[in-house]
Amino acid sequence: MSRKTVSSRRAFLKTAAGAAGAWALGGCRSAPRFRKPGEMLKLGVIGTGGQGHRDWSEMVDCGNVQIVALCDVDASMFDGAREWYAKKALKADFRTYADYRKMLERERDLDAVLVATPDHTHAPAAIQAMKRGCHVYVEKPLVRTIWEARYFEKVAKEYGVITQMGNHGSARDGTRRGIEILRSGLLGKVTEVHVWTNRPEISPGNTWGWKQPLKRPEGADPIPAEMSWDLWLGTSPARPFRKGVYHRIMWRAFYDFGTGAFGDMACHTMNLAFRGLELGEVVAGEAVEISEHYEDTYPQYSKVRLTYAARGGKPPVDLYWYDGYRKPPAEIMPQVIATLGQVPTTGCFIMGDKGVMVNTDDYGEFSYIALKGEQKMKSITKHEACEAIPVSLPRVKEQNQRREFVEACFGQTRASSDIDHSVPLVESMLVGCLAQRIPGKIGWNASTCSSDNAQANALLKPHIRAGWEY
Incomplete structure (x- = not known):
């Protein structure tokens, strides 16, 4: 930044x-x-x-x-x-x-x-x-x-x-090793990243998702004796309690309470690329594919392009986010297909002019690399080019x-x-969430903390109920 x-x-x-x-x-x-x-x-x-x-x-x-x-x-x-x-x-x-x-x-x-x-x-x-x-x-x-x-x-x-x-x-050793390799410049100039998750839907290989509601349910249910519903709502606008709708996981789907699949998983799945490429400042977001724009909830699926600014001698980067069990096309990653047989269920694919890296889990731990001209991927723990890259980041006890x-x-x-990492990462993710709610390309100016889109600017600050000021 x-x-x-x-x-x-x-x-x-x-x-x-x-x-x-x-x-x-x-x-x-x-x-x-x-x-x-x-x-x-x-x-x-x-x-x-x-x-x-x-x-x-x-x-x-x-x-x-x-x-x-x-x-x-x-x-x-x-x-x-x-x-x-x-x-x-x-x-x-x-x-x-x-x-x-x-x-x-x-x-x-x-x-x-x-x-x-x-x-x-x-x-x-x-x-x-x-x-x-x-x-x-x-x-x-x-x-x-x-x-x-x-x-x-x-x-x-x-x-x-x-x-x-x-x-x-x-804190995982594999994630930190992946960051070291990316920062070494081994992949050359990176201009494109693809990150995908199988959430929100409960789908093959995903037992932690939620059934995505499309609108706010009508009516009200009795509030359980053990539940303090008004305290659960907190700063958000008041609404009736509905059993099995908000508490304990489907709140993620609703604008008032959550940030959808993007907020649920991007802090994990974007983490490797964000740190390793030192992305920092996002300048635009756009939903290039989306199920539909809903009044109260995030989409069933989407593909969002986030554009990050150039950093020193590093070029701008387009990061594509996919959720709702959407994946990037297999055609862009032939080395991955040749090695793993398919696009992983969840992951991150980083494309440079000298090589590519793929991560095959939610948390950045297990990564593979292929340099230009190589037909298959190798684990970053086994690829010869990675061996010469020194360990530069501290390792965490028990990871x-x-x-x-x-x-x-x-x-x-x-x-x-800490805030040096979490705030820029979350800010860029939230620009993506705005793009899921608002049609068209949204420009973002981090210096002024504002968008060129009036609808986006209206959504920057949360509703704060009286008595919940902080």
């Missing part, structure tokens, strides 16, 4: 906090605290089940993390936490909350907060935690809107806290991004998915 862009971004951010409406901190500690070896990191958790469970349990397994408070709008999630503690023969001495605002107000000794909720709650919860001096680990995508990304960045810098976005493949975050909170390392 250019100095001009960074400088302009900082100027833009000066008024963001005021525009949101500041919360009184009521005497809570606002300076970050870095724990020393032998001490315990006091953790608060917002979003206890699902991915949140995996995040906090791996942090506790580090041995130097104590959960002092769990927060979830679905009280049944606490049962799973207590069961985990019982199996580990640990005392479940944490306090529980339904409202994260109350947790942050009352738990004044927190060192760090994990946010693993639906997308629309990421920024409000994390920003309020950072304003109280807490380091934050936030599940991907970091935020739901571009305005939130800039606001998040401003608060993180102002309060000096550690941040980590949960694209956990970033665990949650552990990396914990160690960063002790001042022992740097979080690899």
